[in-house]
Amino acid sequence: xxxxxxxxxxxxxxxxxxxxxxxxxxxxxxxxxxxxxxxxxxxxxxxxxxxxxxxxxxxxxxxxxxxxxxxxxxxxxxxxxxxxxxxxxxxxxxxxxxxxxxxxxxxxxxxxxxxxxxxxxxxxxxxxxxxxxxxxxxxxxxxxxxxxxxxxxxxxxxxxxxxxxxxxxxxxxxxxxxxxxxxxxxxxxxxxxxxxxxxxxxxxxxxxxxxxxx
Amino acid sequence: xxxxxxxxxxxxxxxxxxxxxxxxxxxxxxxxxxxxxxxxxxxxxxxxxxxxxxxxxxxxxxxxxxxxxxxxxxxxxxxxxxxxxxxxxxxxxxxxxxxxxxxxxxxxxxxxxxxxxxxxxxxxxxxxxxxxxxxxxxxxxxxxxxxxxxxxxxxxxxxxxxxxxxxxxxxxxxxxxxxxxxxxxxxxxxxxxxxxxxxxxxxxxxxxxxxxxxxxxxxxxxxxxxxxxxxxxxxxxxxxxxxxxxxxxxxxxxxxxxxxxxxxxxxxxxxxxxxxx
Numbered sequence: 017x018x019x020x021x022x023x024x025x026x027x028x029x030x031x032x033x034x035x036x037x038x039x040x041x042x043x044x045x046x047x048x049x050x051x052x053x054x055x056x057x058x059x060x061x062x063x064x065x066x067x068x069x070x071x072x073x074x075x076x077x078x079x080x081x082x083x084x085x086x087x088x089x090x091x092x093x094x095x096x097x098x099x100x101x102x103x104x105x106x107x108x109x110x111x112x113x114x115x116x117x118x119x120x121x122x123x124x125x126x127x128x129x130x131x132x133x134x135x136x137x138x139x140x141x142x143x144x145x146x147x148x149x150x151x152x153x154x155x156x157x158x159x160x161x162x163x164x165x166x167x168x169x170x171x172x173x174x175x176x177x178x179x180x181x182x183x184x185x186x187x188x189x190x191x192x193x194x195x196x197x198x199x200x201x202x203x204x205x206x207x208x209x210x211x212x213x214x215x216x217x218x219x220x221x222x223x224x225x226x227x228x229x230x
Numbered sequence: 231x232x233x234x235x236x237x238x239x240x241x242x243x244x245x246x247x248x249x250x251x252x253x254x255x256x257x258x259x260x261x262x263x264x265x266x267x268x269x270x271x272x273x274x275x276x277x278x279x280x281x282x283x284x285x286x287x288x289x290x291x292x293x294x295x296x297x298x299x300x301x302x303x304x305x306x307x308x309x310x311x312x313x314x315x316x317x318x319x320x321x322x323x324x325x326x327x328x329x330x331x332x333x334x335x336x337x338x339x340x341x342x343x344x345x346x347x348x349x350x351x352x353x354x355x356x357x358x359x360x361x362x363x364x365x366x367x368x369x370x371x372x373x374x375x376x377x378x379x380x381x382x383x384x385x386x387x388x389x390x391x392x393x394x395x396x397x398x399x400x401x402x403x404x405x406x407x408x409x410x411x412x413x414x415x416x417x418x419x420x421x422x423x424x425x426x427x428x429x430x431x432x433x434x435x436x437x438x439x440x441x442x443x444x445x446x447x448x449x450x451x452x453x454x455x456x457x458x459x460x461x462x463x464x465x466x467x468x469x470x471x472x473x474x475x476x477x478x479x480x481x482x483x484x485x486x487x488x489x490x491x492x493x494x495x496x497x498x499x500x501x502x503x504x505x506x507x
Binding site for chain 2: 038067068069070071145150
């Protein structure tokens with residue numbers, strides 16, 4: 017098949033492209049989740065007014081932007097070095113390590129069940145971004161070498177509070193839902209609470225997380 | 231002042247302009263799908279344009295006014311009766327206390343908007359009174375017997391112009407951030423698609439010739455209202471107000487915001503021609 021080259025309206029910055037997403041939004045490609053979070057914090061601190069700033073695994077979406085060209089020039093003048101990494105609050109999450117996939121993770125890692133718990137409680141995680149469901153934080157901090165595949169066919173029902181791994185991400189299901197992450201255990205922590213004084217999400221982007229044995 | 235719901239219809243929700251600023255926590259924007267019709271209804275009854283209204287889905291809604299009430303029905307065309315008498319859509323109607331208002335099934339389009347004098351005054355959640363059907367945030371879907379409080383009514387404004395007819399049979403698209411995932415760059419331009427039956431407030435699902443694209447998924451990335459995503463099946467989805475905040479299928483195009491109302495009122499089986507602008 018003749019695959020013609022595709023016109024791209026994205027302009028290249030030192031790090032990645034800035035891509036128009038319709039007339040009122042810009043998608044900024046960055047090197048990874050940590051850089052996405054730092055850029056999102058920087059945008060929110062004031063240089064650009066927009067409705068929503070959504071960091072993700074390797075992009076930041078700026079939605080509800082009045083002037084795309086201006087937004088582009090502001091973003092292109094940013095460099096990760098300027099930003100001071102914001103160290104958020106540390107939240108400790110007690111976990112009952114009795115998940116259905118604990119043995120599977122032990123096999124994948126070639127370690128004992130206790131060592132899986134030891135590794136998981138030994139990492140410091142950071143909430144990078146939220147998606148999938150309100151309050152579902154994608155946590156980085158697991159070494160890439162310990163990345164695991166999702167289940168081939170997702171479970172129809174994963175209980176609220178389930179703590180799981182997928183690739184090198186760790187996540188906690190705020191509500192019961194279908195899901196394909198490998199489950200290590202469960203927590204009684206409430207991930208999403210509209211009446212929480214500090215905001216509904218227990219783990220907004222930037223929050224540091226330590227898991228402890230319940 | 232309040233109304234009591236008699237028959238909630240298949241899906242009637244409270245909606246306002248939606249919940250911006252929470253996408254980074256995974257909260258969908260929600261809000262009325264056909265903004266022009268909803269704001270028009272509010273103006274007719276003398277509400278602020280952003281007041282919360284009722285949004286029906288195909289089947290209408292009926293309720294009793296607990297006190298004298300002015301209401302207006304806009305959007306999808308339907309029969310409306312007040313205390314048993316036929317009344318007009320697109321204009322304010324005042325009824326006495328105890329009158330039953332019946333908003334009939336949609337005769338054309340999908341969603342009718344019922345503005346109530348004073349606006350629906352249920353408590354706001356994260357700054358909005360909109361029901362998000364994806365994550366379940368905001369006021370409950372209407373149920374029989376539910377009582378909805380209303381705010382303080384303003385002065386009705388019967389002289390107003392309804393939104394122009396937005397049904398052109400065309401959806402205008404902007405090139406999306408992942409248009410380079412298309413194997414045929416111009417595949418969408420001029421293509422014709424049919425609205426699928428499982429379309430809802432999350433997205434308008436289109437059926438037709440599969441869009442050929444690179445295999446695989448992206449890292450999850452932020453999604454905008456109107457994003458046209460192409461999953462593995464090749465059948466495009468146009469995301470509407472209850473869309474997930476992030477997703478991993480490539481967004482190959484973005485709907486022009488002017489055509490959102492046409493999507494809100496499109497019935498299964500309706501055909502659209504896509505046009506890149």
